[in-house]
Amino acid sequence: MKQIDTIIFDLGGVLIDWNPEYVFLDAFNGDRKKMEWFFENICTHDWNENQDAGYPLAQATQDLVDKFPDYEHYIKMFYGEWENMLGGAIDGTVKILEAFIKSDKYKVVALTNWSNETFPIAQKHYEFLHWFDGIVVSGDEKTRKPFKEIYDITLERFNITPENAIFIDDNLRNIQASSALGINSIHFESPEKLIEHLKQYNIHL
Incomplete structure (x- = not known):
């Protein structure tokens, strides 16, 4: 495992x-x-x-x-x-995020395709955006998923080993790109399905 x-x-x-x-x-x-x-x-x-x-x-x-x-x-x-x-937060996933943060066993970061001009607005709306160890915002990096460069930036910036990480994204295109780099990847469909997928990595929340 x-x-x-x-x-x-x-x-x-x-x-x-x-x-x-x-x-x-x-x-x-x-x-x-x-x-x-x-x-x-x-x-x-x-x-x-x-x-x-x-x-x-x-x-x-x-x-x-x-x-x-x-x-x-x-x-x-x-x-x-x-x-x-x-819209609102996706509460089921926020609870999963909170469980990871509270467990203190994992480095928890975000990788998002988001304009750097609008992201500060989102940060004011959602308290959980301040929980992460770090966030890579595509608009800041002048590139975006699914291009290899932004995954490389994320791995290097946070000293992440691909085979020891899980990437969660609702866009299959982005998941295929991360998988090609050796990152364990989960295609997000719902919080309930995410919990089941995480069990495959012996993560029980």
Whole structure:
């Protein structure tokens, strides 16, 4: 059995519920098809991820306004109303995090794809973001998951041995990248399933 000494948590979708639908479904008067078209064609996932890698929010917004002037109001809402896209904590996972912290047996860090401009807002909302031994924020590093560089930064910064660590992320793409580097990886689906996966590493919470 591998001796696990480090737990690496993703944040959004694992510990924090973040969803732009909380803003845009109302903005589009409940018309889900219009909202989905907007996300698929204008404020896309790829566009948002570019800001996770450190691209300035104001410039990203202006880029889209220049390209889609008819949608200026909605484009400016994406980061203008960003704080309202934050839902609650995912309580079951927060309890798991707390158990790791209290056990004092593990180094507990976070690795998140997050704009360095919006992350301080999240830190004000969620007390548990101050529990970690350290957090690697993609926007600070000017790179993001699933690129190898950000995993290497995390391993080196916190002196982590890949085979002694577990990485937990809800994005399968990111899990595949960490697994390729020899990090034990768990695809997060729910707190209950996470507890079961951890048992495979002889971790009983």
